[in-house]
Every structure is written in structure tokens, then in C-alpha cells.
Amino acid sequence: MNESIATHRETALDSPYSRDREAAVEELARSFPSASEEGKREVLETLREVGLDATGSAERELAREKLLDCFEADPETAAPVVVPAFCRLARDGKFTDERLAAVDTLRRVARDAPTDHVEPITETLSDLSAEATSEDLRDRARRRLTDIETRDGDVSGDDSGYLAVSLAEHLQRAAGDSPESCRRRAVELRDFVANHPVDDDAYGTVRDDIDALVEQLDVAPTGDELDDQRRERVDRIAERAKQLYRRH
Numbered sequence: 001m002n003e004s005i006a007t008h009r010e011t012a013l014d015s016p017y018s019r020d021r022e023a024a025v026e027e028l029a030r031s032f033p034s035a036s037e038e039g040k041r042e043v044l045e046t047l048r049e050v051g052l053d054a055t056g057s058a059e060r061e062l063a064r065e066k067l068l069d070c071f072e073a074d075p076e077t078a079a080p081v082v083v084p085a086f087c088r089l090a091r092d093g094k095f096t097d098e099r100l101a102a103v104d105t106l107r108r109v110a111r112d113a114p115t116d117h118v119e120p121i122t123e124t125l126s127d128l129s130a131e132a133t134s135e136d137l138r139d140r141a142r143r144r145l146t147d148i149e150t151r152d153g154d155v156s157g158d159d160s161g162y163l164a165v166s167l168a169e170h171l172q173r174a175a176g177d178s179p180e181s182c183r184r185r186a187v188e189l190r191d192f193v194a195n196h197p198v199d200d201d202a203y204g205t206v207r208d209d210i211d212a213l214v215e216q217l218d219v220a221p222t223g224d225e226l227d228d229q230r231r232e233r234v235d236r237i238a239e240r241a242k243q244l245y246r247r248h
Helices: 002-014 018-031 037-053 057-073 075-092 096-110 115-131 135-152 158-174 179-195 203-218 228-246
Strands: none
Touching: 002 018, 002 037, 018 037, 018 057, 037 057, 037 075, 057 075, 057 096, 075 096, 075 115, 096 115, 096 135, 115 135, 115 158, 135 179, 158 179, 158 228, 179 203, 179 228, 203 228
């Protein structure tokens, strides 16, 4: 069996013919359930390499699909390869559609992954929620993180607190950018706070302040930057949001 896997691995990685490479990927995935532990690792590593690094988009997509099939067949064995692979793709993929698909896959994988592999998933989604340059990617990561937290019954736990602080810090930095950029960050924080209530007397005040800030930014004069008074208000409200979620 391992000799057959080695042959298919060589074809998947080195054949000059795309049809042969794709057929080898299919064969590797078929061999996974009955392979030895060493064979399974070789299958997973090959699918990971093709899924991340192949030049053809069809090959990459096929390998990722088969990698996920292997995970569903044996989550314990596959998680150490599958989780880092899709975290890397979500963070560093060259194409936005592939990164969005990887974010969705991470939510799916988190459902069955061993506990110690869920944390890298939530960390990746938290980072993307706050730091991705694409607004679509930030929004998708935020929603998938909420899906995971809601499923685990921990909507206001450490990951939510971390994300709230991160969003507030990004808002503070955006106060020195254009009014449009600041407003986008304020909307992100507003939506997060609205969807993640905490049992704290200050919650309602912080939420109302952020709502009012967004309304003010909607009518702020366009230009290169906010005036000093508005920047100070942004900083003050963001700081209160950070303090609120740090307490929880």
C-alpha cells in the first residue's frame, strides 16, 4: 500500500500532465482510509502540498476537497495537517475567493477537530476579522468565528474579548486616516458590539456611544482626515469599548 501511495505521490507532484496529476490525487484520497499511519501522513502531506502550491486552480481545488474528505474520515490523524493548511490559506492565499473559501472550511473543520486544534482556527479567524485588508474577508471571518463561538456556547469568551479589543484598536488607528476609513472601522465595531452583548452596566452606554459615533461619521465632512475633536471622540469611545470587553 505504501509503495502505491509513493507512486501516486510522485505522479501528483511531478507528472507533466494535469490529467495524470488529478487522477493521482483521486487515488491518494481513495487509499487514505485503509492506509497505515505512515501512509496516511504521506497522503495528507501530498494533498496539502498540491492544495497550496499547485499552479493549476483546478488541481488546488481538487486537492483541498480531498484533504477535507480525509479529515472527515479520520479527524484525529488529519487535523495536524489540515488545520495549519487552511489557516495558512486563509491568511496568505493569493486569491480572495480562495481565502474566503478557506475561512468557511475552517468553520466546518472546527466542528470535528480535536480540542487542541480549535484554538489555531479561532486565532486565525480573530486576526482576519480585525486585520484583513479585504472588508469581505473581515466580515466573513467575523461571522464564522461567531458561528464557532455560538456552537460552543462561549459567545462572550476570550476570543470575543480579544476580537473586540482588536477592532477597537483598529478604530483608534483609523482615526488618523480618512473619515471614510474611520467610519468603516466604526461600523465593524458597532456590528460586533451589537452581536456580542455582555452582562455589564456599561454595555448599553458603550453601544449607544458607538451608534452615535457612526451617525456622526456619516455626516462628517469629506477630506484627508478627521479634525482633532472627532479624533479625540473616536479614541475615547474605542478605549471604553476595550475596557468593557477586557473585563469579560
